[in-house]
Amino acid sequence: MNKVTIVACPTCNTPVRWEPASKFRPFCSERCKLIDLGEWASEEKRIPGDDIPPHANDDENI
Structure with missing residues (x-):
């Protein structure tokens, strides 16, 4: 029996x-x-x- 993992769309x-x-996993749709992506952009x-x-x-530090 295969157990399917269910995650919440972020x-x-x-x-x-x-x-x-x-x-689109872990998202539910392309929209999400x-x-x-827009929030990151x-x-x-x-990332802290x-x-x-x-x-x-x-460039002077190279």
């Missing part, structure tokens, strides 16, 4: 079956996937960490 919390047929979501010093990206 955007809307709709249950999603974790299987190859679930095209694009909403999440607009920096509403980010230390700020990068302003001079770290200067």
